Amino acid sequence: MKTQVATIRQMTVKSVVTRFAPSxxxxxxxxxxxxxxxxxxxxxxxxxxxVRLEDTDQARSSIESARRIIAxxxxxxxxxDQGPRCVENWRDALAKxxxxxxxxxxxxxxxxxxxxLQIYEQYLDQLLTSGHAYHDDGAIxxxxxxxxxxxxxxxxxxEVKAKELEDFVIRKADGFPTYHLAVVVxxxxxxxxxxxxxxxxxxxxxKHVALQDALGFDRPTFVHTPSVxxxxxxxxxxxxxxxxxxxxxxxxxxxxxxxxxWAITESAIVPQELLAFYRKKxxxxxxxxxxxxxxxxxxxxxxxDVADFRHSGYLSQTLVNYxxxxxxxxxxxxxxxxxxxxxxxxxxxxxxxxxxxxxRKKLLAFNQESIxxxxxxxxxxxxxxxxxxxxxxxxxxxFGSIFSDDQRLTLFAQAYHRRASTLKDPFELGSFLTVDGxxxxxxxxxxxxxxxxxxGQGYGVLEEIHKVLxxxxxxxxxxxxxxxxxxxxxxxxxxxxxxxxxxxxxxxSGSTVSPPIGITLEIxxxxxxxxxxxxxxxxxxx
RNA sequence: GACCCCGUCGUCUAGCCUGGUCUAGGACAUCAGGUUUUCAUCCUGAAAACACGGGUUCAAAUCCCGUCGGGGUCGCCA
Numbered sequence: 001m002k003t004q005v006a007t008i009r010q011m012t013v014k015s016v017v018t019r020f021a022p023s024x025x026x027x028x029x030x031x032x033x034x035x036x037x038x039x040x041x042x043x044x045x046x047x048x049x050x051v052r053l054e055d056t057d058q059a060r061s062s063i064e065s066a067r068r069i070i071a072x073x074x075x076x077x078x079x080x081d082q083g084p085r086c087v088e089n090w091r092d093a094l095a096k097x098x099x100x101x102x103x104x105x106x107x108x109x110x111x112x113x114x115x116x117l118q119i120y121e122q123y124l125d126q127l128l129t130s131g132h133a134y135h136d137d138g139a140i141x142x143x144x145x146x147x148x149x150x151x152x153x154x155x156x157x158x159e160v161k162a163k164e165l166e167d168f169v170i171r172k173a174d175g176f177p178t179y180h181l182a183v184v185v186x187x188x189x190x191x192x193x194x195x196x197x198x199x200x201x202x203x204x205x206x207k208h209v210a211l212q213d214a215l216g217f218d219r220p221t222f223v224h225t226p227s228v229x230x231x232x233x234x235x236x237x238x239x240x241x242x243x244x245x246x247x248x249x250x251x252x253x254x255x256x257x258x259x260x261x262w263a264i265t266e267s268a269i270v271p272q273e274l275l276a277f278y279r280k281k282x283x284x285x286x287x288x289x290x291x292x293x294x295x296x297x298x299x300x301x302x303x304x305d306v307a308d309f310r311h312s313g314y315l316s317q318t319l320v321n322y323x324x325x326x327x328x329x330x331x332x333x334x335x336x337x338x339x340x341x342x343x344x345x346x347x348x349x350x351x352x353x354x355x356x357x358x359x360r361k362k363l364l365a366f367n368q369e370s371i372x373x374x375x376x377x378x379x380x381x382x383x384x385x386x387x388x389x390x391x392x393x394x395x396x397x398x399f400g401s402i403f404s405d406d407q408r409l410t411l412f413a414q415a416y417h418r419r420a421s422t423l424k425d426p427f428e429l430g431s432f433l434t435v436d437g438x439x440x441x442x443x444x445x446x447x448x449x450x451x452x453x454x455x456g457q458g459y460g461v462l463e464e465i466h467k468v469l470x471x472x473x474x475x476x477x478x479x480x481x482x483x484x485x486x487x488x489x490x491x492x493x494x495x496x497x498x499x500x501x502x503x504x505x506x507x508x509s510g511s512t513v514s515p516p517i518g519i520t521l522e523i524x525x526x527x528x529x530x531x532x533x534x535x536x537x538x539x540x541x542x
Numbered sequence: 543g544a545c546c547c548c549g550u551c552g553u554c555u556a557g558c559c560u561g562g563u564c565u566a567g568g569a570c571a572u573c574a575g576g577u578u579u580u581c582a583u584c585c586u587g588a589a590a591a592c593a594c595g596g597g598u599u600c601a602a603a604u605c606c607c608g609u610c611g612g613g614g615u616c617g618c619c620a
Contacts (some may be wrong), residue, residue, distance in 0.1 A: 023620050057619055139618050155547065164545050164616095172618035179620045203546055203615035224547090227613065231553080235613080322554095325569095329555060333568045352548095352555080355613060359553050362570040372583080419582045429581085450580095486579080501579035513581045 016047030017193045020073075020080075021183070023054045024066035024100075026285070027305035030228045030236050030358065031198065032076065033323045037225060038196045039078045040324075040346040050190055051083030053100065053112035054183070056176050061114070066100040067093050072306040076316050077339060082106025082190070091389075108190040113182045120177040123185050123215055124170065132214040138173035142181075142214070148206040153223040154351045155199075160206050168207055180207045188217040196223040196348075199355075223348055226327045227355045236358055238285045241301045242277070245288035248297050249278060266296065303360075311390050313422030314363070315382075318370040322363045326356040336366070368421040380413040386423040395427055398434045402523075411479075411523045415515035432509045433523050438535040439510025446512045447539060450502040458503035459540045464489055465504055466533045469526070477526045479518035486517065507536035 020035035022028065042049035051073070055061035070084055071093035079086050084100035087093045093100070101112050110116055124140060127133035133142050144165035151157050170181040177185070187195060202224045212219050230236050253259040259278055263271040269290055277287045285304075292299040303309050309319050317338060325335055329352075330345045337345075371379065387396055387403060402408050412433065416426035432439060451458035468485055490500040501517045508529060514520045521529050 021620090025620080054620065060619075137618085141618095158546070160546070166616075169618045174618075176618090178618070183620090198614095199547075200614055201620090204620090206546090206615095226548080229613080233612070325554070327554095331556070333556070335555085335569060354548050356555090357553060359570065362554065365570055368582095416582095421582095483579090490579085497579040499579085505580060509580095511580090515581080517579065 014191070014193055016042055016045035017050065017191050018042045018047065018196060019050035019052055019187070019190065019192050021052040021054045021186075022069050023057060023060075023179075024062060024069060025057060025060040026065055026238060027307055028069045028072040029238060029305045030323065032073070032078075032306055033228065033326060034197050034225055035073060035078060036076070036320060036324050036342075037223075037328070037346070037351075038194070039080070040342050041194060041196065041348070042081075043343045044346055047193075048082060049080045050106070050108075050192070051080045051086075051111065052186060052190070053084065054179060055101075055112050055114045056179055056182055058114070058174060058176060063099065063101060066112075067095075067098060068307065070100055072310075075310055076306065076320055082108060083111040113177070113186065116182070116186070117175065117177075119189070120171070120181060120185055123181070124177075127170070127214060130214065133170060136167075136169075139169045140171040141167040142170045142207070142211060143167050144207070144210055146210065146213075148209055150205060150209045150219065150222060152202065152205070153221060153348050154226075154353060155202060155224055158202070158205070165206060165210075170211070180204065181211065184208050184211040184215065184217065187220055188212070188215070192220050194221045194223060194348075196225065199224045199227050223351065226352055228323075228326050229355050229357045231357055231359070233357065236304065238304055239283040240304055241285045241288040241292075242283035244301055245291040245297070245299060246277065246280070248299050249291060252297060253278075268293075268296070313386060313390070313420075313424035314367050315370050315423075318363070318367045322366050326358065327352050336369070364421050371420050371423070372418055374417075376410075376414060376417060379417050380409060382423055383413055383426060384409070387427070390424070391427060398431065399427060401436070402434060408523060411519055415519045415523065419515065429513075430515075432511075432514070433520075436528060438532045439508070441510055442506065442536075442539065443511040446506045446510070450499075450506050450512065451536075451539065452541065456540055457499070458506070459537060461489070461493065461495065461500055461503045462507060462533050462537060464493060465500065466530065466537075469521075469530060469533070472526065474526055477522060479516070479522045482521045483516070483518035504533070507532045 018038035020038050039049050071090045074090035085103045104111050147162045149159045228236050263274045291297050292301045490497045505514050
């Protein structure tokens with residue numbers, strides 16, 4: 001009996017099919033949030049999740065961009081059932097021999113619209129014949145002469161009067177369908193049941209519904225999600241990088257003449273393009289990226305693309321967690337969770353209506369918490385991977401010696417585990433550990449405060465420390481032992497520990513900030529530590 | 543401008559549908575203390591919101607209307 005009911009259900013209830021349909025015209029940015037929603041929903045219902053490339057814009061679509069999008073989805077550990085092959089490792093998607101437009105899986109393909117032109121023709125004919133569409137100046141337009149009503153799961157009932165609607169192009173003069181026609185046809189042919197997408201499509205949905213009705217397609221369930229905005233309320237987009245870069249550029253070259261002179265001497269960007277960028281003629285993220293390079297303006301560009309966050313040392317798990325929280329939450333004060341929880345608890349009726357601002361500080365706090373929660377070994381492994389895959393050549397080189405010595409690496413990871421908000425932090429905070437000698441420079445304020453202060457008391461302490469450390473054998477040179485020896489020094493001198501640790505810290509790191517002094521000494525090593533102290537003594541005035 | 547949508551602490555939000563339990567809860571950020579050899583962590587505490595105005599009701603953050611504010615669409619971009 002039970003099986004019978006199950007069978008009937010299977011026959012009558014359509015299984016869930018969702019899709020993420022990016023256009024391969026750039027990097028994958030915050031828009032992935034809807035991919036996450038679609039993915040989670042399909043997984044929750046044991047349905048199908050499709051990735052489809054909407055490359056109807058011939059001028060802007062590119063295979064590189066498609067590869068990058070797929071790579072980032074995989075980095076986020078999103079997988080799919082139909083579409084370009086779901087590569088095992090995100091880096092595989094970047095391989096030059098991977099062609100997302102050709103290497104595809106599924107029975108409803110092809111999964112990129114440039115290869116579905118004949119399919120659209122068929123429906124175009126149907127609309128022309130039935131009088132729903134007409135030729136107009138080389139293009140084909142769809143007639144919008146009916147009131148449109150539809151229901152959205154998040155925004156409720158939407159109704160627009162025919163007089164507010166205008167006929168719209170469904171086939172461009174170049175023979176390609178527009179997005180509107182392609183989405184409708186593809187969603188129908190791919191049996192998509194739930195269309196979860198950004199709110200910017202809410203008004204467009206009137207067009208889609210009209211097309212579906214004219215074509216005799218079933219309407220999918222529409223689920224529009226609120227937008228994600230910047231802190232200033234503007235829509236979060238790739239333009240933001242250009243904004244930051246342009247601002248810096250204008251400060252660097254207030255006049256266009258200077259700009260041109262500068263551009264010619266630096267010459268990494270075509271001067272004309274740079275000028276266009278300067279004049280706000282374009283918002284090229286690529287130009288912004290070049291300008292941000294240390295050789296040029298050395299800027300910190302805001303993270304916008306998924307790749308940017310990966311590059312900055314965010315954990316993909318954390319990014320997923322945070323992004324999904326923008327517009328959805330599981331209720332009950334829960335806000336930290338993993339992918340499994342998301343799949344289990346995601347629900348359409350808890351998606352919010354109002355737009356959300358992207359709060360980088362909160363993301364950072366989440367990331368720090370995630371990192372702190374990692375097992376030591378896991379953190380160490382991730383640092384290694386991060387170093388190999390994300391660091392610049394210079395930095396990778398710089399940290400080479402620490403990473404080639406597993407024992408030192410363990411200490412390094414241990415020293416920075418609770419001090420890291422991102423996987424990149426240890427490489428910035430700990431750069432003094434890589435100089436293999438005395439600090440390249442000393443923070444003057446630090447020198448004043450902890451060494452010169454009180455008639456150079458700090459130098460005296462350093463002398464004591466040097467005496468003690470000189471006697472320590474290499475076999476005893478470990479954090480615990482060193483801490484206790486320093487404690488003895490502080491007792492002997494009747495000074496609190498800070499008056500002992502701080503001068504030493506300045507001698508070793510050049511600043512007042514470092515991991516606990518014991519582990520810092522251990523990582524630096526006996527020989528170099530002693531040399532740091534000796535060199536530092538020479539800073540004493542007079 | 544027209545049309546569509548939205549409006550709870552600075553930010554993300556819980557609560558709203560099914561009015562009373564909300565002197566509105568949590569998180570991030572902020573501020574003040576405490577722990578600590580610096581930094582970070584950690585602990586304690588504080589300040590901080592129902593956009594405004596009208597209704598409906600014994601009772602409104604919750605229902606209705608208006609105003610204002612924000613976002614979106616109005617492309618042979620998606």
